[in-house]
Amino acid sequence: xxxxxxxxxxxxxxxxxxxxxxxxxxxxxxxxxAYGRDTNxxxxxxxxxxxxxxxxxxxxxxxxxxxxxNRQTVSGTTEFFFSHNTTGTQPYTYGVMCWNINEQPxxxxxxxxxxxxxxxAVNPWRKFFSSxxxxxxIGKGQGVWIMEHTVSGxxxxxxxxxxxxxxxxxxxxxxxxxxxxxxxxxTPYDPENCDCDEDSEEYGAFKQYSGLGEGFYNQxxxxxxxxxxxxxxxxxxxxxxxxxxxxxxxxxxxxxxAAGRPSPRHNVGNWCAHxxxxxxxxxxxxxxxTFRAFFGxxxxxxxxxxxxxxxxxxxxxxxxxxxxxxxxxxxAPGETYQFNYEYILGTNSSGPACFMWTADDK
Numbered sequence: 001x002x003x004x005x006x007x008x009x010x011x012x013x014x015x016x017x018x019x020x021x022x023x024x025x026x027x028x029x030x031x032x033x034a035y036g037r038d039t040n041x042x043x044x045x046x047x048x049x050x051x052x053x054x055x056x057x058x059x060x061x062x063x064x065x066x067x068x069x070n071r072q073t074v075s076g077t078t079e080f081f082f083s084h085n086t087t088g089t090q091p092y093t094y095g096v097m098c099w100n101i102n103e104q105p106x107x108x109x110x111x112x113x114x115x116x117x118x119x120x121a122v123n124p125w126r127k128f129f130s131s132x133x134x135x136x137x138i139g140k141g142q143g144v145w146i147m148e149h150t151v152s153g154x155x156x157x158x159x160x161x162x163x164x165x166x167x168x169x170x171x172x173x174x175x176x177x178x179x180x181x182x183x184x185x186x187t188p189y190d191p192e193n194c195d196c197d198e199d200s201e202e203y204g205a206f207k208q209y210s211g212l213g214e215g216f217y218n219q220x221x222x223x224x225x226x227x228x229x230x231x232x233x234x235x236x237x238x239x240x241x242x243x244x245x246x247x248x249x250x251x252x253x254x255x256x257x258a259a260g261r262p263s264p265r266h267n268v269g270n271w272c273a274h275x276x277x278x279x280x281x282x283x284x285x286x287x288x289x290t291f292r293a294f295f296g297x298x299x300x301x302x303x304x305x306x307x308x309x310x311x312x313x314x315x316x317x318x319x320x321x322x323x324x325x326x327x328x329x330x331x332a333p334g335e336t337y338q339f340n341y342e343y344i345l346g347t348n349s350s351g352p353a354c355f356m357w358t359a360d361d362k
Contacts, residue, residue: 220276
C-alpha cells in the first residue's frame with residue numbers, strides 16, 4: 001500500500017508505553033538513533049528577537065533600530081528558518097536581500113519557499129514543498145530582494161531554501177520602510193545584560209536564538225525487521241539519548257547554542273530541522289506481515305509535523321496524546337522494502353514526537 005495519502009487518526013495510545021509523563025523519561029524499549037549531518041549545508045536560523053513589538057518606536061530587530069535579523073555569507077545549498085511572535089506590531093515587511101560580493105555575475109536560485117502569517121504550524125511546510133523554483137541573476141556589486149513578505153497579525157513563520165555556487169551575502173530584515181544601509185549588525189543575543197527577572201516575558205525575548213546552524217538535515221539510515229517489532233524512537237525529546245540530533249547554532253555574539261551547553265544556550269529546540277530517513281523494512285519471518293508506522297504526541301504535550309516523500313506531503317497537527325497512522329505496506333516472507341521520507345517538526349514550540357513501527361500478521 002505504501003505511504004498513505006492522508007494520515008488516519010487512530011486511538012492507539014502507544015505513548016504510555018514509551019513515555020512516562022511523571023519522570024519525563026522515555027521508557028527502556030525506546031530505540032536511541034544516531035544521526036549524520038552535512039555541516040557544509042548551512043541553516044540561517046532566525047528566531048531572535050522572537051517577539052517583534054512595535055510601540056511607537058522600533059524594537060530591536062527592526063531596521064529602524066539599526067539592526068538586521070541575520071546576516072551571513074554562504075555558498076552551495078542554504079536553508080532559512082523564520083519564527084517570530086509579532087504581538088502588538090503594526091504591519092511590516094520581512095525580507096531577504098542577496099548581495100553579490102564576487103567579481104562576476106552570479107545566479108541565486110530559490111528552490112523552495114513557504115511563509116505564513118498566524119499560528120498555523122503546518123501550512124508553511126506544505127507551501128515549501130509545493131513551491132516552484134525561481135532564479136535571480138545578480139550583477140557584480142549588486143543586490144536583489146529574493147523575498148519580501150507583508151506580515152500582519154500575531155505571528156509569522158516559514159522557511160526558504162536557496163542554491164548558489166558562489167559566495168553570496170544574505171541579510172534578513174524586518175522593516176516598515178527601506179531605510180537599510182547594508183551594514184546593520186545582527187540583533188545581539190544578550191540575556192545576561194537584560195535588566196529583568198529571568199521569569200519575565202522580557203527575559204524570554206532576550207533568550208531567543210538567531211545565527212548560523214551547522215546543517216539542516218538530520219540523516220538516519222534504519223533497518224527494521226518484523227521479528228524486532230514494535231520499534232519506537234523519539235525526535236526532539238530532551239531526555240532521549242539520540243546522537244547528534246540537536247543542531248548547533250552559532251549566535252551573533254560568537255557563542256554557540258547546542259546540546260550540553262549551560263542554560264540558556266543549552267537547547268535550541270530543533271524546530272523545523274529536517275529529518276531525512278532512509279528506511280528498510282525486512283520481513284524475516286515465515287508469514288506475511290503488514291508493516292505500519294504511527295506518528296504520536298506525548299500524553300502531556302501537543303506536537304505537529306510534516307512528512308514528505310515521493311508519494312506526497314502529509315501533515316499531522318493535534319492536541320496532547322493524538323496519534324496517526326501514516327504508513328502501511330505488506331511484505332511476503334523474505335521480502336524487503338526500502339523508501340525515504342523527510343520529517344519536519346513544526347514550529348510554535350511544538351512538543352517532541354514519537355514514531356512507532358509495527359509488523360502484524362496480514
